[in-house]
Amino acid sequence: MTVNDITKVLEELAPLAHAEDFDNVGLLVGDHNMKVEGVLVTLDTLENVVDEAIEKRCNLIVSFHPIIFKGLKKLTGSNYVERVVIKAIANNIAIYSMHTALDNSKMGVNAKICEVLGLKNPEILIPRGKSIKKLTTYAPLADAENIKLALFKAGAGEIGKYSNCSYSLEGIGSFKAEKGANPIKGKVGEVHFEKETQINIIYSFEKEKTILKTLFDTHPYEEVAYEVLTLENTNQDLGIGMIGTLDTEMDEKEFLLLVKERMNASVIRHSRLLGKKVKKVAVLGGSGAFAIGAAKKVKADIYVTADLKYHDFYQAENQLVIADIGHFETEQFTKDLLVDYLTKKIPNFAVSLSESITNPIKYL
Template sequence: MIVKEVIGILEELAPLAYAEDFDNVGLLVGDQQNEVSGILVTLDTLENVVDEAIATNCNLIVSFHPIIFGGLKKITGANYVQRIVIKAIQHNISIYSMHTALDNSNQGVNAKICEVLGLANTKILIPQKGTIKKLSTYVPKNDANQLKSHLYEAGAGNIGNYSNCSFTVEGTGSYKANEKANPVKGEIGTIHFEEETKISITFEKAAEKNVIKALLENHPYEEVAYEVITLENTNQNIGMGMYGILANPMTEHEFMEFLKEKMDVKCVRHSNLLGKPIKTVAVLGGSGSFAIGAAKAVNADVFITADLKYHQFYEAEGKILLTDIGHYETEQFTKNLLVDYLTKKIPNFAVRLSESKTNPIKYF
């Protein structure tokens, strides 16, 4: 198995098309064509993680956080990022990062937190905009069904629990081929009228490359007329954070103890207790202050996240319990999720959970 094949498997879980614009995801170090001897999964790629990869004969590191975030203008070993990149290159180790692509996956970081907490009826907290697109194209009537089949195979036409969804309208198309053309139907220099079917079909943003490829390869015309537009429709399957329901309501004190136990944390920073039961729980792994309003909007009783600043706790406004359990702590189970996923997808292959400690924050 080569690096490119592993990337394909990882993108089934978390397509890079759904990563945030500010992020740096994908293959950061290495060659996609390299043969993979073993995969080491980690939350952060630090020097001790690269050393662990060397010691365990793993030449592909799958890391949640990207080791290269801003641009590298020099690689001289002047800081820890440069030293890690140099060591990885010296030992032919590839580094792949998923970060916000996995944050936005409905089977990713936040789904894992919900699983650990035992939440039911989970939904996306902040659906990502611009993830649903629509293709419209025009094809001779007799070719319409075959073309639709190819588009379905490429990932188009899926709406929730339904597949092979499309809409067609019949009409008459016209065109005139010039002397350089090679028309499938009609003659050069003459206006041709053809009974055509207009196909309208939606697809998710991540499938666009495959859908357009299928269209162009299977459409009978020499020049394919088509339109792709981005829809404003909400996609409830992709986005930041999640929220769900506890099996049984808890008091705030009971929930705090429950949270510490399940998330394996020794302390919780929180806003004022409100004296009301906890039933609906919102979560967002990593820095989640931007989602406080969204958590309040879904009437969550508590919001679990990290990196809240002093004044952001005021945003609770007596409507929600804000809890900050730490950045690493909210994302700590992510590497377990990835190991389980890769092991199921490529059984009998060397997939290892990193044993290296990467949390930079210590507690006294």
């Protein structure tokens, strides 16, 4: 398999188009066409991780965090980022990063936290807006069904737990083929009226290129009339953070101790305990101060995240408990998720879980 073959599989789980605009995801080092001998999955790509890849004969590193975040103006080995890139290139090792594309996946980072904590019925905490598009096109009555089926097969018409969603209207279309045209209906120079079906169908924004190509390949007309609109609807299958419930409600302190144990947290910083039972839990791996309001809005009893500043804890406002368990701690099981995913998708291929320690924060 090539690097491209494996990254295509990863992008079924987390399309790169789902990453945040500020991020740097995808293939950061290496050649898409390089043959892969083995894959090493890690949270961070550091020098010791590259050494581990060399030792395990893995020439593709799949990393959650991108080692190159901002542009590099030189490669002299003056810092850890440059040293990693130099070592990877020298040993013909490719580096691929997923980061916020996986954060925004319904089966990604936050789903894994829910699994570890035993949270049931997880849903996206902050669904992505302006990510659903609507295609409207017009086709002869006899061709409309085939066009819809082709668009469904290409991934259109899916929303939530429903597929093959569309809306159709019948009417009369008119056109006149001018000199040089090659109409499948009507004659050049004559106004033609055709019974047509108006097809309305939705799709997720990252599928647009595929959807439009399918439309053009399937539609019988020489010139296809269509329009694309971006909808205001939020996408319940795409977004950051998750909200889930415990099978049995727990005391706040009891739940925090469970979090500490299952997430291997050395310490938990939290807002004032409210003396209430915990049933509904919001989680967000990595830096999550921006989602405190969302956790309050969905009436979570506790919000588990990381990288909170002093004043962030004031936002609890006696409505919920906010818990900061550490950045690494919230994301540490991400590499297990990716190893399991790749092993199921590409059985009998060498996929290794990195044993290198990459957490830069230590506790006394």
